[in-house]
Amino acid sequence: MPVEEMDKLSYKLRLALAVSTIACALVLLISLFNDFRAEWKHYKDSFVKYAQIRPDTKKLLSDYSPSVDQVWLPEMNVTDRCTTCHQGITKPSLADASVPQPFCAHPPMYHNARDWGCTICHRGQGLATEVAEAHGTTQSWESPILPARFLQASCGSCHQDDLKEAPQLTRGRELLSSLNCQACHEINNPAASELGPDLSSVGYKVSRAWIYKWLSEPRTVVDQQGNVTLNGYETWGQMRMPGFRLTEQEVRALSAFLSLQKAKPLEMSKIDPSVVARFSKNGDLLARGEARFRQMMCTTCHYLAVGRADESKMTGGNTAAPELTKVGSKVREEWLVAWLRNPQGYLPDSTMPRYDWSDEQLFEVSQYMLNRLADSHLLENVPPLGEATEEEAKAGRRLFREKGCANCHTLTATSAQRDFGPDLTAEGVKTASELDFGNARIDHNLVAFIQSKMQNPALVNQASRMPLYDLNQADVDAVTTALLSQTGPAPSAAMQHLVVPRRESSFEPVGPFARIYQRYKCYACHLFNRYGATIGPDLSYEGSRAPEKWIAGFLKNPRPIRSASNLRMPQFNMPVKDAEIAADFLATAMQKPGVDPESVDSRQFTSALASTGKQLYEVKNQCQSCHTIGGMGGNVGPNLDSSGTWLTPAWIEAWLRNPQDLQPGTIEPRRNLSDEEIRALTAYLITFRHEANLRTAGIHADGVATLQGGGQ
Amino acid sequence: MGASFHSALQSLRATRGWKSIFRHNSAVTNRARSLAVRGNLLLHWLPVKVKDRSLRVRTTYYLGSMSLMLFVILVVSGVLLMFYYHPTTPQAYNDMKDLRFVVTNGVLMRNLHRVAAQLMVLLVFCHMFHVFYRGGYKPPHEFNWVVGIVLLLLTLALSYTGYLLPWDQLAFWAITVGTNIISSVPLIGNKVRFVVLGGHVVGESTVLRFYVLHVIILPLLAFLFIALHIWRVQKDGGLTVASKDDEG
Known part of the structure; x- marks a missing residue:
């Protein structure tokens, strides 16, 4: 087209050019407008407005900047722009709940937001500057913010x-x-x-009918009020074996298979016939059995449901041991005798201690359990099963693997499956x-x-x-x-x-104590350097706390130290030699660094000092509100009647200085006593060397301690 | 308006600056005009003489010119995007987030680049079909048809290499699937795939490879072939104008 005809552009073409030009300009304008009214800018503005109605406006706006704010930690791959909107996160004055979000301050925490960012704990999309993108699941971000009630999960990562x-x-x-x-x-x-029990010899322990019931019916249920609906099943406060959705056919097959598991014959399952003969004339066999059952404090570990009126409640027990309410209708007599004689003979890993019982004692206890802790109606609902057939057993064997039974229960014939x-x-x-x-x-x-x-x-x-x-x-x-x-x-x-790794906690004593440790299963109740259970006191610092002589005496004849507690150490009938070996080990090996009983010279505790201590104990610190001495005082803390023999002066001093250092979480208050006061209180406390009726210590009222000079 | 535009142009042509750039005066004869065009670097790849008919919309629908304009838009917006993009993982994806959330007009730039790229593939295909059905591949245009095929492949390659760069799930799996197709070539398939990916799986080295291809090698080749393509249009006697257009 010659230049002269330039102005002859058709009307249509002009229109098309004009429309496309306007469209392009519009797109540009919209883009600019969107940038101008971005979501985060709105929050920036409203923070300024909010700060202006508060008294500390200046302080709140001291580091205000109208641009995007971010925490950038490249080595942790953190770019968190959360603080663009959450502008009050590090401002202590915005901590109360009346402050509107997103301006609220972060509650007190262990990691500073500026050093750690936000998304490391809270998840969500740190790079985003829009509410929906930052918090939610969107097309381009699938890790939404972690709901606050599960936030502790992030600690665990x-x-x-x-x-x-x-x-x-x-x-x-x-x-x-x-x-x-x-x-x-x-x-x-x-x-x-803990795995489920080894079932390789379970055929000796229980009948097929009992296995059938165990697998097919609901367990003992403890509701929120603590009421127990007993069903003659083991329960551990909470169920450990979960419910498998088994059909009648499957239960039959599994019960058949398991009732045939008799890998290891029972040892020493018979009571001396002469003992049995002697007891046949003795009418109070069961009463004696019950007394022994109580005396052994079986309920320290085992639950027992006790019926009152028409409801029954669980008593005693802890999570380690099975419920015994109807054990008499569950286990076979020979098995019970063999078990009580040597639990590790049946289950090598059992934490139940071995008690050196005579045949008489064994007969009493086992007869009590079989006759009194029983329910003749227990297996009423079980249909007649008869002998296990080969087909049933074969199907049961297959199910034992398929259902995953083998993953928790050991059986000689099967092994656990990986990646189940x-x-x-x-x-x-x-x-x-x-x-x-x-x-x-x-x-x-x-x-x-x-x-x-x-x-x-x-x-x-x-x-x-x-x-x-x-x-x-x-x-x-x-x-x-x-x-x-x-x-x-x-x-x-x-x-x-x-990552802060888990501290490995295991405790393997060496020397002669190793045998005693395993023989009496000390770790089933006590903590040793963080390993073990918390039923009894933590023994990690026992050597600093108690003199060797006292430990040996206690092991020979245990008694409760806390009168408020209904638990006490079982009577193991421990030989003197075993008690001495244990006491020697505990006193020398289990010490708190820096609390050495040898380091305190007890000659410094004069009687004058002790009378000052008495004043401090009774008047200034009111120790008697929790502790009992001579029958006077509270039951919250341990009885101090024998504090002079039970506790070392070094321990008392260290304890008074900082009880939580020795036993984290103890309710003993830390009083910031002066060194002089601590020495006086120690002098006072070591004067109590009362060793009265040990079995009823804490209840007696006759042992009024007298002040003794010198403390020796 | 036409007259004033004309006189303004005339006076502009008389200025010293104009003359120093275009070397020739406003030519009066056709011969002088064609010499002026040929003697100028910027104009020489345009046809010396254009038939009125070939400028009508119906003749070409401007499909080739629009593809060229889209290429220009892609280069400009692509260069702007390069200021924010790191060809590393996972930073590449974070850069997308930056463009989305904090870069001024970042969303516009990204979408412009994306939409223009998709439109360019579409228009290049339309252009090809149009030329094909108009018989534009026939002599003397057969070489330029082949150049056009090369340009189509370059467009597709540019599009494919650009697809990986956002480093999102879509990108990752598209390239994984695409390169798995390569590996089904007998004998050399796996080796070729290894070279393309810079490894056995789509990863950081793939991003780097695709980035270099996408921003340097392929655009440079495309530029050369586009220049060749347009230059050959005039060398081969201008646009293919069907006889029915001649009549119309």
Whole structure:
């Protein structure tokens, strides 16, 4: 087209050019406008407005900047722009609940937001500057913010050791290990867990009918008021063996298979016939058996349901040992005798101590249990099963593997299977798209998935082999927290560096004490350097606390120290030599560094000092409100009648200085006493050397201690 | 308006600056005009003489020109995006987030680049079909048809290499699937795939490879072939204008 005809552009073409020009300009304008009114700018403005109506406006706006704010920690791959809107997060004056979000300050915490960012704990999308993108699940971000009630899960991603600040996480981990989840699932950093009992000789222990009932009917239930609906089943406060969804046919097959398990014949299962003959004339056999049962403090470990009127309550017990209410209708007589004689003969790993009982004692106790702790109606509902047929046993053997029984119970014929259930080591960071929700009508997110799996596995997956766990909501939340903390391997070396590993806690004494430690199963009740159970006192510092002589005496004849406690150490009938070996080990090896009983010269505790101590004890510090001396005082703390023989002066001094250092969590108040006061109180306390009626110490009222000079 | 535009142009052509750039005066004869075009670097790849008919919308629908304009838009927006992009993982994805959330007009730039790229693939295909059905591959245009095929492949390669760069799930799996197809080539398939990915799986070295291809090698080749393509249009006697257009 010649230049002269330039102005002859058609009307259509001009229109098209004009429209496209306007469209381009419009797109540019819209883009600019969107940038201008970005969501985060609105929060920036409203923070300024909010600060202006507060008295500390200047302070709040001292570091205000109208641009995007972020915490940038490249080595941890953190770029968190949360503080762009959450502008009050580090401002202490915005801590109270009346401050509107997103301006509220963070509650007091252990990690500074500026050093750690936000998403490391809270998850969500740190890079985002829009509310929906930052907090939720969107098309381009599948790790939404972690609901606050599971926040402790984030502690657990790094802190593999238990934290006292994260009780829900600790409880969840406890449940993971006590429910023995790692029998079927791979779990990061698992705590040692207890397997179910070895069943290789279970045919000697119980009848097929009892196995049938155990597998097919609901267990003993303890409701929230503590009322017990007994069903003649073992229960451990909470169920340990979960409910498997078994058909009648499957229960028959499994009971047949298990009743044939008789790998190791029972040893020493007979009582001397002469003893039996002697007792046949003795009418108070069962009464004596009951007295012995009580005297042995069996209920320290074992639950027993006690009926009052028309309701029954659980008494005693702890999670380590089975309920015994109807044990007489469960186990065979020969098995019970053999078991009571030597528990480790049947279950080598059992933590039940071996009591050196004579045949008479054994006969009394076993007859009491078989006749009084029994219920003749227990197996009434079990259909006649007859002898186990070969076909049933074969089917039972197959089921034993298929249902995962072999993962918790040892059997000579089978071994545990690896990778039975899904790997859970990275369960906590799974996205919704990685989970199979099936047809379940639940929210499509990780928390809902885990919780419905815990409450009813079949809801999510009909074919799931996972059994039913009867957990309350708090425990489901705890397990959810523990699973959410399973975040797989650290994503970077820097993050790996932050992981606080679990402290290995095991205690293996050496020398002659090793035999005693295993023989009496000390760890079943006591803690040794963080290893063991917490039924009895922690013995990690026993050597600093008690003189050797006292320990030996106590082991020979245990008695309660705390009158408020209904537990006491069982009477082991320990030989003198064993008691001395144990006392020697405890006194020399189990000491708190810096609290050496030898280091305190008791000659410095004069009687003048002791009378000052008495004043301090009775008047200034009011110790008698918790402790009893000579029948006077409270029952909260231990009885101090024999504090002079039971406690070393070094321990008393260290205890008065800082009780929580010696026993974390003790309720003994820390009073910031002066050195002079501590010495006076120690001088006073070591004067009590009352060794009156040891069995009833704490109740007697006659032993008024007298002040003794010198303390020696 | 036409007259004033004309006179303004005339006076502009008389300025010293204009003359120093274009070397020639406003030519009056056709011969002088064609010499002026040929003697100028910026104009020489344009046809010396354009038939009125070939400028009508219906003749070409401007499909080739629009593809060229999209290429220019892609280069400009792509260069702007390069200021924010790191070809490393997982930073690449974080850069997408930065463009989305904090870079001024970042969303516009990204979407412009994305939409223009998709539109360019579409228009290049339309252009090809149009030329094909108009018989534009026939002599003397057969070489330029082949150049056009090369340009189509370059466009597709640019599009494919750019697809990985956001480093999101879509990108990762598209490239994984795409390169697995390569590995089904007999004998050399796996080796070729290894070279393309810089490893056995799509990873950081793949991102780097695709980035270099996407921002240097392929655009440079595309630029050379586009220049060749347009230059050959005029060398081969201008646009293919069907006889029915001649009549129309």
